Amino acid sequence: MANDKKIVSLEEQIKEMKEKMKLQEKEFDDTQKELKIKIDELANIEKDLEDKNEEISEYMSHIQRLQADFENFKKQTEKQKQEIIKFANENLIMNILDSYEDLERALEQSKTEKELRKGVELIYSKLKSTLEKEGLEVIVAEGEKFDPFKHEALMAEASEEHENGEIIDELMKGYTLKDKVIKYSKVRVCKK
DSSP: OHHHHHHHHHHHHHHHHHHHHHHHHHHHHHHHHHHHHHHHHHHHHHHHHHHHHHHHHHHHHHHHHHHHHHHHHHHHHHHHHHHHHHHHHHHHHHHHHHHHHHHHHHHHHOOSHHHHHHHHHHHHHHHHHHHHHTTEEEOOOTTSBOOTTTEEEEEEEOOSSSOTTBEEEEEEOOEEETTEEEEOEEEEEEOO
């Protein structure tokens, strides 16, 4: 009987162990399933990360191309600007060159002071016309009210004939080029 009890006890222990093993196998299977789910999730995250890295790489390449395009645009614009300045000056020089050559001929061919004066007056007229075509205008000063945006007062004096702030006379002409002052008139102003 004692052996029977031992056998029953062993059978119960074996049965309990089998049940524990089944539970452990189920837990192991569940853990394996969870692990597979986590591995799949991790694989998806890695794929998303790769996709995002590719996207970032594409954006970076695009940004680099845009930067290079912008630098090329800046260089091209600067080159065009320099060419415009160069050719604008060339055009002005070509217009003035005629007057220069006329002056040279007048000096070479004039035998008298009268002929020289006539030649210089012709050149002056031609040069004045060229400058006016380019947009140069003389600033009217004498008799006008002093304007610090057009005139530079070199002297101020009292005068009975003029109002306060009126320009008495012009000492040096001033000029505008297409409405922009490029040289201020130097003037004497009435100050009471």
